[in-house]
Amino acid sequence: MDINEIKAMADIAEKAIALCAAEDAVKIEKEDLNSAYEGFKLRNGIEQIARDDPRWEEMLKSADGEYASYQKARRKAYDAKRRLKRAVEKYGRS
Secondary structure, rough: HHHHHHHHHHHHHHHHHHHHHHHHHHHHHHHHHHHHEEEEEEEEOOOOOOOOOOHHHHHHHHHHHHHHHHHHHHHHHHHHHHHHHHHHHHHOOO
16 A cells, blocks of 8 residues: 555545534534424414415525525535545545
8 A cells, every 4th residue: 555545545534524524514404494493483383384374484584594504514515425425436546
């Protein structure tokens, strides 16, 4: 095993760790989003909201910030997964 292989393996390990962290962030952001939805329902005395209920849109708007954070975390996880895949493919070609 030469130094380039070791560097490639270290790069893969680094990217795998980054992917795990990104996936953990997605879970946290999704919990925050669901918490925001539940908070809206609790504040408004609602148990459930159907998608065709006018309050559905109101609930979604109340959680815009949490939704944006969730989408950003999902994108970062997707990017991390893609970077890891490329590193593994590069290692396979060497």
